[in-house]
Amino acid sequence: METTSFAEIDALVRDGKVVMSADDGTVVAAVQDALRAGRSVTFYLSRAQAAAVKAWYWTPRRVENRGMEPVSREERERITSELGIKDIGPAHSNRITCACGAQYGAFEFIEQGIAEHGRQTVDAVLDLEHAYVLRVNPVTPAVCSVCRTTVIVGHEYDMASRYGCSRSEGTVAL
Numbered sequence: 001m002e003t004t005s006f007a008e009i010d011a012l013v014r015d016g017k018v019v020m021s022a023d024d025g026t027v028v029a030a031v032q033d034a035l036r037a038g039r040s041v042t043f044y045l046s047r048a049q050a051a052a053v054k055a056w057y058w059t060p061r062r063v064e065n066r067g068m069e070p071v072s073r074e075e076r077e078r079i080t081s082e083l084g085i086k087d088i089g090p091a092h093s094n095r096i097t098c099a100c101g102a103q104y105g106a107f108e109f110i111e112q113g114i115a116e117h118g119r120q121t122v123d124a125v126l127d128l129e130h131a132y133v134l135r136v137n138p139v140t141p142a143v144c145s146v147c148r149t150t151v152i153v154g155h156e157y158d159m160a161s162r163y164g165c166s167r168s169e170g171t172v173a174l
Helices: 003-014 024-037 047-057 060-066 073-083 106-117 119-126
Strands: 041-046 091-093 131-136 157-159 163-166
Touching (some): 024 041, 041 047
């Protein structure tokens, strides 16, 4: 490991973050534990770890219950043309409906991400080559782009095999 890697780890720990190194089975078990316990955690997983978690989590029943579906080519093109984000490639998302009737899906999620974190951050996540960011029970709520209210039903997604969200049964962001 290069000394710069240790400097980056030290900076993360200084800022109150935890860096964990373990075998794949231990990491997957930590993700499963967080989901089962309803904890809010962000994991930075290897592709193999992410694939193992997704294979365990996204059962056909859960996919159906959560309304997960492929993000259409049209929505991906809209993300590129209106938000200036490169094609996110194959992605899955559920679509949730706000009380005002507006839909919240992949486009609105990325639009909210740009508004809250900036285009550079969104681009940086989508440019990851080796890491998969998995948000477990995130506390950041979906915000309707039409009426600006919090959408209580949880949005879940798997974007370009680089960024995903999983929720425990019954958890919502508030």
